[in-house]
Amino acid sequence: MDKPIEKPYAHASNPCRQCMPLGASWAFKGIESCMPVLHGSQGCATYIRRYMISHFREPIDIASSSFDETTVIFGGEANLEKAVLNVHRQYHPRVIGIGTTCLSETIGDDVDRFIIRIRDKYPELPPLIPVSTPSYQGTQEEGFLRTVQGTVKTLAGQYQLTEEAIPQSDGPLLNLFMPMITPADIRWLKEVLSRMKIKGTLLPDYSDTLDGGMWSEFHPMPPGGTALEQIIAMDRADGSLELGSDYPAEWRPGYYLQKRFGVPNARCGLPVGIDSTDHFLSILSEITGQEIPGACEQARSRLIDAYGDAHKYLFGKKVVLFGDTSTVEALYRFASEVGLDPVLCFTGSPSGILEKTLEKLPLPxxxxxxxxxxxxxxxxxxxxxxxxxQPDLLIGNSKGYKISRKMDIPLLRVGFPIHDRFGASRQRMLGYEGTASLLDRVVNEVMERKQSKSTVGYTYI
Amino acid sequence: MTTAVPLLKEREKQVYEKGKGQFEFQCERKSVAGSVSQRACVFCGSRVVLYPVADALHLAHGSIGCASYTWDIRGSVSSGPELHRLCFSTDLREKDVIHGGEKKLMQALRELIPLHKPRAAFVYSTCIVGVIGDDVQAVCRKATEELGIPVIPVQSEGFNGTKKDGYRVACKALTTLVGTDDTTPVSKISINILGEFNLAGEAWIIKEYYRRMGVEVVSILTGDGRVDHIRKSHRAALNVVQCSGSLTYLAEEMKEKYGIPFMRVSYFGIEDVSKALYDVAGFFEEEDPAVMGKAAALVREEVAKLQAPMKTYRSKLAGKKAAIYVGGAFKAFSLIKILRTLSVDVVMVGSQTGNKQDYAQLADMCDPGTVIVDDSNPMEMSRFIIEKDVDLFIGGVKERPMAFKLGVGFCDHNHERKTALAGFEGTLNFAEEVASSALSPVWRFSPRRSDSGKRS
Known part of the structure; x- marks a missing residue:
């Protein structure tokens, strides 16, 4: 990876990012019966739980190895062992994910080695997945991706599968990897795969674990998520598809599976807008040999029609886009397609990927x-x-509200976190239908503005 | 799935069911690794106390996360400057971890202080700062000289104890400001309000009561806080400490150094807020007997307003069962009393930071069968929600979705609340919240609690 982009000054104010352990916790939540443990102070786990709960409105349990003064001096092995054992005893997870923090990394804890020793001592423990996620590097986005890759590295092809656990399918087997998208968008991806008769393993699949129903009985961990066996079997897939921006190789699970097991890998940006969704479906069809279902054509046609209906409200409207790299890239492509003028695109991530990607695209x-x-x-x-x-609209996470309020510019909340609106998990952006939903929201925001700022009080806009 | 989740062995003595066996409660312990404690860390404790000082710059020295997760997190409102609602971090990166963060910290202060013109700056040390060996005190001393405002180190490395230790560290930081203004005149009948953070304007409600009683409020620590008010706070005649001792350390320090006595009060519920006002009036009785008369009139007037609506709520809520899990145990005492006024039974009560005395008092107050927990976790609390057939949970954001998943109503009673729950009018707001949570028709569809939820 290239050198991270630096700020021209020493402080950061009102950050548009969180830290890697948040991304790690989030990704682990997409694995069935998995408990995340953050190796560090108690506060990291608690703050991250609170931050994610305010967005997802779901129970989010994250354990901590609860460092104290002596841990810092003698190292965190004993605490990690205790944390893992207590999580095992209380939750009976099928997988335990371990993310490091700035503290454990700075004192030089070698978590990989700790885990080998812990596993030797307690062979009854479920698979432990270590991921290096120091908060002084990258952002939540990198933490999320590294965790998906770390999971695949630890599990795929590394455990024996019983005969019945080996995936059987008439159709092609596909690994599908996603960056941070909404549970509703994951559900759409699953629907597309099912319509195309593709047996997909989506990772991480938090469509139920972070957006599930009320419980009829107590669940230590919310039901749902990618099954352990499915991840173990990822080396047997006919292909992998990675959604999202052009991330560096060391974050990419599909890249690893290709290199290590020869599973063919492809990548495409998030399918938002006509062109990107067309591209996604054609890649999907190409890798798997399956036909694009007719229903997609109808949704596409309706979206194009909506573009036509919407164009006058949107043309030339200046928008500012912000959030994680994949989301901003997708929003940029969408904005270009519908005639918006994206005057500023920014991300808290220092990876350099956004600039490299957007620079190659034609001017809207x-x-x-x-x-x-x-x-x-x-x-x-x-x-x-x-x-x-002086943009007309801000599109991004809810932390943009301070600017929105101060400058009286409307903010359309998309991405993570959304702490001041309802239904973040149900937001759609992917595919033709998801794009239509995004388009409706954008147009309505513009319309509402026009109406409320008008002295006439138009009842037709 | 069974509901009989076993307790972690290390935590067995932090859970007690009244009436079952001897009361040998343990508390004030470090959180058990892997137990998913609801507590945060030392840094969190410090942020709780200092956050509402609205004209100070709050700079988290460390990685970005600590700052991000505490940005505008609390509902402490200000009548003037709002610097506390912005988020500042030294954003330490890998190279800073290797080479040290002192220069970056100094530079950040040089950038931020002229830009935002705060009256003081608090520099919070986070975990890695405690490990990479930055001499934060030295940097703060240098910055104080160079930049002309007090730059105060807060030694809040997350691992260095519990949230409660963070309170102590924050109080220590405040002591550097207290006593630095000896000229502003202060009335003989004057108090400081300690441990009141002006969530949803609660401090203003309380301050208005004292104004009506003829008591001058010199400083509120730290709700709607101002550096200059803190500086003259040592001139007040009495410190009135609320909350479970987050500011008790400062009250003790001020007693020792300036001879200011302190009393503990709670402003939640008719009983406790009345008692608080009477206690303060009693303190000034010799100086001015009129204060007591004014307090009595105030209480009479306010209580009269509440009687009819409280009666209505009581008739609707009678027999409902509640669980309480809050940061400090002192708040739990008040909540038990308020819920009793509403004819709601408390079947589980716990706190993150209570001490032995607190829990003994809780055990004393509670009915037999009530479960008392210290530093609990979602597993345990879910178990008791089910076992005790709870209708309503009172706690913070982290407990909310757990309650909802199990089809149980929930009331926020933490630092993020946006509705004032203190004082007499706050008591009414609270009753309304309890009613709107416990009586909502949506629970009819909960698959665990009713048949209609099971259909689909």
């Missing part, structure tokens, strides 16, 4: 100037720029 029709693309960028940095750019 409605843009007079190339968009400003910023990385390792926070709301504190963005404020003055946004003041200058």
């Amino acid at each position: 029709e409605a843009s007079a100037n190339p968009p400003l693309i910023k990385e390792n960028f926070d709301f504190g940095d963005a404020e003055a720029l946004i003041e200058e750019l």
Whole structure:
């Protein structure tokens, strides 16, 4: 990976990012019967739980190895052992995911070695997945991806499967990897695979674990998630497809499976908008040899029709897009497609991927100037720029609200976190239907603005 | 799946069911690794106490997460500056971990202080700072000299104890401000309100009561807090401490150093808020006997307003069962009393940071069969929700979805609340919240609690 992009000054204010252990916890939540343990102080686990609960509105249990002063001096092995054993005793998970923190990394804990020893001592323990997620590197996005890759590395092809656990299917077997998207969007992906008769293993699949029903009985861990056996069998798939931006190899599970087991791998950006969804479906069809279902054509046609209906409301409207790399890239492609003018795109991630990706894309029709693309960028940095750019709409996570309120610019909440609106998990953006839902929201935001700012009080807009 | 989740062996003495065996309760222990404690860390405790100081710069020295997760997290409101609602971090990166963060910290202060012009700055040390060996005190001293405002180190490395230790560290930081303004005149009948964080404007409600009683409030620590108010707080005649001792350390320190006596109060519930006002009035009785008369009139007037609506709520809520899990045990005492006023039975009660005395008092207050827990976790609490057939859970954000999943109503009574629950009007708000949670028709569809939820 390239050198991370640095800030021109020493502080960060109003960050547009969280830390790697949050991403790790989130990804682990997408594995069936998996308990995440954060190896560090109690606060990391508790703060991250609280932060995620306020977005997902679901129970999110994350254990901690609860460091104290002596742990810092003597190392965290004993605490990790105790944490793993207590989690095992209380939750009976089928997998335990272990993410490191800035503290355990700084004191030099070798978690990989700890785990070998713990496993030797307690062979009854379920698989333990260690992932290095120090908070002083990257962001939640990198933590999430590294965790998916770490899971695949630890499990795929590494455990014996019983005869009945080996995936049997008439159709092709596909591994599908996603960056941080909504549970509703995961459900759409599953539906597409099912319609195309593809046997897919989606990882991580938190469509139920982070957006499930009320319980008729107590569950230590919410039902759902990618089954352990499915992940173990990933080396047997006919192919892998990675959704999201062009992340570096060391974050990418599909890349690893290709290199290690020769599973063919493809990648495409999040299917948002007509072109990206077309591209996604054709890649899917290409890898698996299955036909694109007719229902997709109807949804596509309705979306194009909606684009036509919407174009006048949107053309040339200046938008600011922010969030994680894959989301901002997808929003940028969508914005270009519907005639919006993305004047500023930024992410808190310092990876450099967003700039590299967006620079290659053609200038949007409605843009007079190339968009400003910023990385390792926070709301504190963005404020003055946004003041200058005077955009019509902000699209991104709810932390943009301070700017929205201060400058009286509407904010359409997309991505993570959404702490001040309802139904974040049910938001759709992927596929033709998801794009239509996003389009409706964007147009309605513009319409509402026009209506509320009008002195006439139009009842037709 | 069975509901009989076994307790972790290490935690057996942190759970007690009244009437079952001897009361040999353990508390004030470190959280057990792997138990999914609801507690956070030392840093969290410090942030709780200092967060509402609205004209100070709050700079988290460490990785970005600690700052991100505490950005505008609490409902502490300010009548003026709102610097506390912004988020600042030194955003330590790998190279800073290797080379040390002192220069970056100094530079960050040089950038932020002229830009935001705070009256003081708090620099919170987080976990890695305690490990990489930054001399934060030295940097703060240097910054104080160079930048002309007090730059105060808060030694809040997350691993260095529990949330409660964070309170102590924050109080220590506050003591550096207390006593630095000796000129502003202060009335003889004056108090500081300690441990009141002005969530949803609660401090203003309480302050208004004291104004009506003729008592001057010199400083609120730290709700709607201002550096200058804290500086003259040592001139008040009495410290009135709320909350489970988050500010008790400061009250003790001020007693020793300035001879200011303190009393503990709670502003939740008719009984406790009345008692608080009477206790304060009693303290000033010799100085000015009129204060007591004013307090009595105030209480009479306010209680009269509540009687009719409380009666209505009581008739609707009678027989409902509640579980309480809060940060400090002192709040639990008040909640038990309020719920009793509403004819709601408390079947489980616990806290993150209670001490032995607190739990003994809880055990004393509770009915037989009530479960008392210290530093509990979602597993245990879910178990008791089911075992005790709870209708309503009172706690913080982290407990909320657990209650909802099990089809149980929930009331926020933590630092994030947006509705004032303190004082007489707060008691009414609370009753309304209890009613709207426990009586909502949606629980009819809960598959665990009713048949209609099972159909689909």
